[in-house]
Amino acid sequence: MPAARRLTRAAAGRPSGHGDRTGPASPADLPVAPRPLYRRLSPTAIALLVATAAGLALRAFLLCRPGFLTGGTVEYDDGVYLGAALRLLHGALPYRDYAYVQPPGILLISTPFALIGTMTNQVTGLAVARAASVLASTACIPLAGNLVKHRGTLATAVAAGVLAVYPADVLSSRTLLLEPWMNLLCLLGVNAAFTAGRLAGPRRLAWAGVAIGFAASVKFWAMLPAALLLAACLLVGESRTRRAAWLAAGLAAGFVVPVAPFAVAAPAAFVRQTVFYQASRTGSSVPLSLRLANVTGLIDILDKGGRVWLGGTVHQIFAVATNATTADSYVGWPSYAVALMVAAVFAAGYLRAPGQRSVLEWFALATALLAAIAICFYSAFFYHYPDFPAPWLAVAAGAAAAGLAGFSARRLPTRLIAAVAAVIIVAAFAAEAREIRYVHVPTTPATVDQIVPAGACLIADQMSLAVAANRFTPPSPGCPDVLDSLATTLALSGGVSPQGGADSMPRVAADWESIFSRARYVWLSGDFQARIPWPPALQAWFTAHFRLVAAYPQYANSDLYVARAE
Secondary structure (H helix, E strand, O other): OOHHHHHHHHHHOOOOOOOOOOOOOOHHHOOOOOOOHHHHOOHHHHHHHHHHHHHHHHHHHHHOOOOOOOOOOOOOHHHHHHHHHHHHHOOOOEOOOEOOOOOOHHHHHHHHHHHHHHHOOHHHHHHHHHHHHHHHHHHHHHHHHHHOHHHOHHHHHHHHHHHHHOHHHHHHOOOOOHHHHHHHHHHHHHHHHEEOOEEOOHHHHHHHHHHHHHHHHHOHHHHHHHHHHHHHHHHOOOOHHHHHHHHHHHHHHHHHHHHHHHHHHOHHHHHHHHHHHHHHOOOOOOOHHHHHHHHHOHHHHEEOOOOEOOOOOOEHHHHOOOOOOOOOOOOOHHHHHHHHHHHHHHHHHHHOOHHHOOHHHHHHHHHHHHHHHHHHHOOOOOOOHHHOOHHHHHHHHHHHHHHHHOOOOOHHHHHHHHHHHHHHHHHHHHHHHHHHOOOOOOOOOOOHHHHOOOOOOEEEOOHHHHHHOOOOOOOOOOOOOOOOHHHHHHHHHOOOOOOOOHHHOHHHHHHHHHHHHOOOEEEEOOOHHHOOOOOHHHHHHHHHHEEEEEEEOOOOOEEEEEEOOO
16 A cells, blocks of 8 residues: 555554554554465475475485496496497497487487596496486476376376386386486477367477477387377367477477488488387297286286285396396286276276366377387387386376366365375385385496406497496497497398397308407307307307406306407
8 A cells, every 4th residue: 555544544543642652563564474385385286296206216216226326237228328329429320330229319318428428437427317317207207297287186196196106117217218208208298289188279289299209219109199199189179280280390390300310321221220120129028917017017016926025025126127127927817907907997087077088188098008008019028118108107097086086076085086096106105115225236347447448449248338337439440330239130130139030140140250350358248148149150259269358247247358369
């Protein structure tokens, strides 16, 4: 109010005959103390913060366990992706200069980490890449919750909470893998594409297309949500053609711009290696029951033998926390039962009032379902594959929870659903935190840098071992450029893996003999025969031309060889 009016009111409030003394101050004139931050936040915002903090705590705790930040045995793929970025800084291109079966988007994401590794050392670059992957995975949690924020606190808390503790998402975040970055880009795109569950305008859809197109350049699997989003634009709402055109333009730009420089340099090799060789690759047979256990999260309470974990043996999901393999165990009927229960909950939530389900909710459900089917029946399977449907399962779970609550005035159903969801999420968090407490991986043997001089020509079947030892060398004349030994085998064999019969192809064995003959040092992990064909003739030749200089049975069961003097 104006100052004169405030003074008049103050004078009028003074009792007569008391000079300058005034009466009690009006409540409106008292200073207002600022409310604490937690009281200024909405319940939905608090749910997002709590879920994000819990997810970050789990992921950071795992990364901080002994050996996980800098160890070379954490993963096979991280050495390939960071190594490719290091190669790129020296002018070597994938597909043209060496075999590489993934699209090139991850190289661009990894380039800052490679630059740090070049300016300091490769171990530091690897550590920064792993820390950044934790942040990328954690960022997906509030993005998933934000998609269903318009459905209320319950939907938001369930979506964010499920993704925070989803086993494959937690485990995939610990190092440089494709799924966390693909999910981050897809979620950024879908958040741009929808407003309160409805499709956004054309310009926002264009930016959504750019993000999802870039995600497809990281991993082709992102083409699934891209196709479903395009279908939604064509089938729902007004200005369908215009919206679809803007989205398609964004998708094309987001995919073509990062891919074109690499594809143009070697177009035929790019198509063969990223499409045909990847699609035809075979891995170890993994039972459908185990795949379903991973997708549904049942894997969180199973031991290495596929039985319900009671604390006496090692958790199944963290039993594979030190390498890229998946323990091959048969789970049986429990995985099918849990899958049916999850399907029933989703169906009940979505079908209670199907007309109230938004375009976003149907999009998330369709993406989750098709992604889960794809990885359950794909020729190969690894523990991080279920991270592909993870964010969409989480969003669909939030939508289903809101549907079950029914948006009614009665509080009991909502509180009951919230209590059940909270118990499941908190129990998963506690079980994972307890198990993470005991996991560890060995550190890089100190003798490697004493045996292998800096800059020496070193071939490794698992390049992460060389990166973690700071012995990943830039391309040099005479030294074969082998970054991904499995991709090299696929390129030499025309798409046949060792499991698929490359061992019986004399030409492939001869090519590997030529590669080894140009190397000074060879470092082979205990799983090298799954990546390099090893027929008796090649084994005999290798024994005659290389001698063992160091064995590391606790470090990927690996052996280090040096070429014999001629």
